[in-house]
Amino acid sequence: MKTGPNILITGTPGVGKSTLCQHLTEHTHMDWVCVGDLARDNNFFDGYDHERECPIIDEEKILDELEDMIEEGNKIIDYHGCEFFPERFFDIVFVLRTDNTVLYDRLYARGYRGKKLEDNVECEIMEILKDEALNSYQPNIIHQLNSNTHTDMENNAQKICMWIQQWKKDNNVS
Numbered sequence: 001m002k003t004g005p006n007i008l009i010t011g012t013p014g015v016g017k018s019t020l021c022q023h024l025t026e027h028t029h030m031d032w033v034c035v036g037d038l039a040r041d042n043n044f045f046d047g048y049d050h051e052r053e054c055p056i057i058d059e060e061k062i063l064d065e066l067e068d069m070i071e072e073g074n075k076i077i078d079y080h081g082c083e084f085f086p087e088r089f090f091d092i093v094f095v096l097r098t099d100n101t102v103l104y105d106r107l108y109a110r111g112y113r114g115k116k117l118e119d120n121v122e123c124e125i126m127e128i129l130k131d132e133a134l135n136s137y138q139p140n141i142i143h144q145l146n147s148n149t150h151t152d153m154e155n156n157a158q159k160i161c162m163w164i165q166q167w168k169k170d171n172n173v174s
């Protein structure tokens, strides 16, 4: 029996996944699992993508590590990808969306330049993560959330908190 729902927060790098997850951990009893950190802490890498300028995560090892956590429930999984997670992992999927110019400025401030910066902004323009989610999960569990301002973030957190409370009621979990 799960102690709470499993939630996926996804979206292009820079849309505000960590910021929202941090806020949610402060306002709920959910455990936040940042897949990038999980890979880094355990060295779950399988080479380096020179074109994208980032390490390639070892998906099998990540999935093995996540399996027990997902079974336990009450997890918020945060990752800029979603197609390699099994569909059964998640009760709900949130895709954060940010306007191109806002995202450009955030990624620039993070130190992204040139092709890496352009590729990530293009990823958002082309709605890559939204499509990836739609190709991987039932459309009725996918929700897009605007993530342009601090107020958006607070509204999103509030919506997610309410959804968690309802899930717990529906599943008789206190």
Ligand SMILES: Nc1ncnc2c1ncn2[C@@H]1O[C@H](COP(=O)(O)OP(=O)(O)O)[C@@H](O)[C@H]1O
Residues within 6 Å of the ligand: 011, 012, 013, 014, 015, 016, 017, 018, 019, 020, 106, 147, 148, 149, 150, 151, 152, 153
């Ligand atoms: N809703 C928001 N409104 C304004 N700034 C935000 C918002 N969400 C995130 N940020 C800022 O954007 C940057 C990237 O956010 P972050 O949470 O690290 O994104 P991600 O985890 O998706 O890569 C950070 O500087 C953060 O403070």
